[in-house]
Amino acid sequence: xxxxxxxxxxxxxxxxxxxxxxxxxxxxxxxxxxxxxxxxxxxxxxxxxxxxxxxxxxxxxxxxxxxxxxxxxxxxxxxxxxxxxxxxxxxxxxxxxxxxxxxxxxxxxxxxxxxxxxxxxxxxxxxxxxxxxxxxxxxxxxxxxxxxxxxxxxxxxxxxxxxxxxx
Numbered sequence: 001x002x003x004x005x006x007x008x009x010x011x012x013x014x015x016x017x018x019x020x021x022x023x024x025x026x027x028x029x030x031x032x033x034x035x036x037x038x039x040x041x042x043x044x045x046x047x048x049x050x051x052x053x054x055x056x057x058x059x060x061x062x063x064x065x066x067x068x069x070x071x072x073x074x075x076x077x078x079x080x081x082x083x084x085x086x087x088x089x090x091x092x093x094x095x096x097x098x099x100x101x102x103x104x105x106x107x108x109x110x111x112x113x114x115x116x117x118x119x120x121x122x123x124x125x126x127x128x129x130x131x132x133x134x135x136x137x138x139x140x141x142x143x144x145x146x147x148x149x150x151x152x153x154x155x156x157x158x159x160x161x162x163x164x165x166x167x
Contacts, residue, residue, distance in 0.1 A: 005124035013061045024050035036096040104147045
């Protein structure tokens with residue numbers, strides 16, 4: 001039995017919810033382990049966004065008829081655990097920069113995922129879903145810009161505080 005376009009959209013929304021929940025969980029783990037104030041603030045902001053995104057997606061999924069019987073798809077589960085797999089759950093030794101790199105990758109993965117979901121919604125003539133995921137995608141793009149800015153500044157600070165090798 002093939003899926004209808006509405007079933008596909010619901011499945012993608014379920015996966016997006018799993019992605020956001022996984023990201024929020026990972027962010028809370030990072031927040032408790034960083035003492036770098038700007039990184040801590042950014043991670044908190046991203047966690048709040050992930051929770052809000054999950055809630056918006058869940059509400060929209062309910063409007064579309066709720067969850068599919070099969071539950072969250074493989075892609076959503078993979079995205080949800082990806083940062084944990086990368087570091088084998090040994091997050092205690094991650095520097096703030098390493099945390100930012102992981103979150104940057106996850107947020108950019110979300111941007112790509114929402115691009116696919118928006119394309120599906122457009123093809124299925126579902127402008128409400130497309131509008132919702134485009135707005136979330138835009139917020140993720142802004143988050144990646146903030147992360148990039150912090151990473152760039154950290155690199156400059158590290159270079160300027162490193163001892164000179166000139167005689």
